[in-house]
């Protein structure tokens with residue numbers, strides 16, 4: 001039995017993935033303080049709980065899909081009803097397993113960093129397990145995460161880097177898509193056509209890199225004809241410090257993860 005505290009973007013993404021991958025809707029329980037969110041969830045056919053107690057009682061795996069600033073209060077509310085066999089699954093940036101345990105005691109905890117492409121079953125999730133998690137539970141959690149994402153098991157200190165790269169990454173890719181589409185519109189391509197062309201190009205490029213396993217530099221070189229047009233664009237990006245800007249962007253996002261970990 002799988003429970004979700006909070007029925008927002010990430011819970012929706014994860015639950016849709018699970019349902020599409022044949023996890024039975026009768027095994028999913030949801031609670032949210034917002035009635036509208038629950039109404040939406042009831043349309044998916046999952047079980048709607050009237051409070052945290054009902055949710056925790058019915059769930060072995062409990063996903064904390066609320067915003068990070070609500071984590072402390074939710075954990076405080078459930079700490080007395082979390083028994084030894086329950087597994088808490090977190091997904092908040094900067095919220096360490098040790099912090100969970102400082103509130104609910106030494107209970108089974110899994111920390112994850114998913115991302116929004118989970119909404120279309122194409123997510124990426126970094127996951128780390130605390131030492132109380134048994135092998136069978138680990139396999140179960142990984143199989144759940146695989147219903148909506150590629151899964152990478154990591155050691156907890158690396159989760160801040162994954163938060164920047166794959167957690168926040170979609171936002172940066174969408175900025176690239178928006179900028180390329182703006183340029184296309186400037187060149188006279190209608191907006192909708194521009195988005196389709198750019199989105200297909202980004203998706204196709206990522207698939208080409210994934211499927212061939214070739215170095216991105218080699219794939220870039222394949223596009224650049226000698227004395228041709230693409231190399232002119234490459235020169236412009238180098239002049240504008242494109243790669244330096246991207247590296248700086250991810251490093252600053254990573255540092256923000258470290259900063260909020262200290263504050264929380």
Ligand SMILES: NC(=O)C1=CN([C@@H]2O[C@H](COP(=O)(O)OP(=O)(O)OC[C@H]3O[C@@H](n4cnc5c(N)ncnc54)[C@H](O)[C@@H]3O)[C@@H](O)[C@H]2O)C=CC1
Nearest residue numbers: 006007008009010032033034065066067068091092093114
């Ligand atoms: N959006 C993203 O790209 C990513 C988000 N995350 C993390 O996932 C978590 C959820 O994020 P989103 O789904 O984007 O947030 P969201 O704001 O869409 O959903 C949060 C839900 O929690 C509900 N809620 C608030 N207080 C509650 C309480 N006391 N009890 C029950 N429900 C309550 C809200 O009504 C809302 O529906 C956050 O911790 C976020 O940091 C992680 C990776 C990526």
Ligand SMILES: O=C(O)[C@@H]1CCC=N1
Nearest residue numbers: 092093163164167168
């Ligand atoms: O911006 C945030 O805090 C969350 C973590 C990764 C993506 N969104």
